[in-house]
Amino acid sequence: KNEVEQSPQNLTAQEGEFITINCSYSVGISALHWLQQHPGGGIVSLFMLSSGKKKHGRLIATINIQEKHSSLHITASHPRDSAVYICAVNGETSGSRLTFGEGTQLTVNP
């Protein structure tokens, strides 16, 4: 079992829909990251959080440390949101190295 599990693996939505991607982890963490990878490979950091909730534009990330769970929400989804979304954690004992989930492939159709 991977230390970081994401669901779903693949997600197809219609433009305008509210989207949720989930991440569960099995180790103690100091921080959790949400990353976005577009076709062509470039990776962008969306959020880094260790508690509570963060919002940036149409994106919202939440984390529940007790339940070892985080969610990434996209409101009013758009085709340009189509990408792979990756959850990654800084383990309490692993310092700065990130442990990654397998990613969620999101496709938003017009």
Added chain:
Amino acid sequence: GAGVSQSPSNKVTEKGKDVELRCDPISGHTALYWYRQSLGQGLEFLIYFQGNSAPDKSGLPSDRFSAERTGGSVSTLTIQRTQQEDSAVYLCASSRKGSTGSSYNEQFFGPGTRLTVL
């Protein structure tokens, strides 16, 4: 300002040859990371440099892999005697600092080097 840059963007090599991949981090970032993403696979940590400290090499898959960081800036990842299973996208990232207690920093990723071993 300039982001993280990597070169080459693509590298095709023959099995058994050595390759060097280069990463230029964002100026002033003291932490530098190498990751690997094999086709259809998730991202995998390889090595981490923080300032003048000894690097964390715990993710390197074999002794054919090595990396150095000169002058606390540019880093080179070297793969000796390449094998077909080394084919992957090699990503470099940097951050202002690595771990300090419970303080972590956002990592900025380069565009990657796509390595193909024939």
